Amino acid sequence: METKDALRQRRSVKVFDPNRQVTDEQLAELFELTTLAPSAWNFQHYQFIVVRDPEYKKRLREAAMGQEKVEQASVTIVVCGDLHAYKRARRVAEEFADKGFYGPNGKEKVEAQARLMYDTYAKNPQKAREEALRSASLAAMSLMVAAQDMGLATCPMIGFDPEKVRKVVKMPGHLFPAMLISLGYEGDFDLPRCARLPLNEVVQIDRYGKAFNPES
Ligand SMILES: Cc1cc2nc3c(=O)[nH]c(=O)nc-3n(C[C@H](O)[C@H](O)[C@H](O)COP(=O)(O)O)c2cc1C
Structure with missing residues (x-):
């Protein structure tokens, strides 16, 4: 499927077929594609908890305002933001150096770069949270587009009680x-x-107030 078609055809599906299940093989391909999403410094500030046990799905539904699709769909994925992703700073900096992103003698930059990345978030929890939400959301969109391409349906949801989930x-x-x-x-x-x-209500050119009016 063309990416354009996947974007056009994706819907927030409200009714799922309870008799058709997604396999581990499908999940593996889906998450392989999902984790190709970009993330700040490639920290991958996310975890995915795939809820498929009927008992867990039932309890998750209760935590999600009783939304039927949580239980009806083959699985419901809890997309989590990771507030401690910055703790991978050294590992990330070493790979950047190994792969040439820091230029020649990149190894010498690892210490300073790892410290910069670590401190950016360790000293600013709000920034860590915003970054995690951004990266998790980009990954979530990739997941939905990849699922569409694979013939699967999705529905994103914010209607839930975070502490209950x-x-x-x-x-x-x-x-x-x-x-x-x-x-x-x-x-x-x-x-x-x-x-x-x-x-022309959502796209501005150069500055706010100059609406985009494409010549058609
Ligand atoms: C962050 C977010 C939260 C959403 N929460 C819910 C939800 O709790 N329940 C639901 O049925 N749909 C939910 N939706 C789906 C939206 O209602 C849907 O994306 C929107 O109406 C556009 O429809 P479409 O995705 O089919 O094009 C959510 C979508 C997003 C992006």
């Missing part, structure tokens, strides 16, 4: 739930897509 999946304190994504096969869902704002 944390309890259900036993999430440690350095993670937080960024969103849930139900994943599976589309069921009897035929609602049309809601309209998008016209481009």
Whole structure:
């Protein structure tokens, strides 16, 4: 499938087929594609908790305002942001140096670069959280587009109680739930897509106030 088609056809599917399951092989391919998403300094500030046990799905549904798709879909993925991703700073800096991103004699820069990356977030928890939410969200979008390409349906969700979700999946304190994504096969869902704002309401050229009006 063309990426353009995947973007055009992706929907937030509200009804899933409860009888069709996603396999481990499909999940492996999906997460291999998902983790190719960009992240600041390649820290990969995310974890994915795939909830597929019926009992866990039931409890997750209760934590997600009773949304039926959480239980109906083959799996519901808790996309978590990782507040401690910066602790991988040295590993990341070493790979950057090994792969030539720091130029010649890059090894000599590892210490300073690792310290810079580490301190940026260790000293600013709000920045660490924003970065984690950004990276987790970019990965979530990649996951949904990849799923579309694989013939699977998704629905992202923010309708949940974060502390209840944390309890259900036993999430440690350095993670937080960024969103849930139900994943599976589309069921009897035929609602049309809601309209998008016209481009001249969301795209500005050069400065705010100069709306984009493409010549057609
Ligand atoms: C961050 C986020 C949270 C959302 N939360 C929910 C949700 O809790 N339940 C739900 O049914 N849909 C949820 N949606 C889906 C949106 O309603 C949907 O993306 C929007 O209406 C556009 O429809 P489309 O994705 O089918 O084009 C969410 C979408 C996003 C991006």
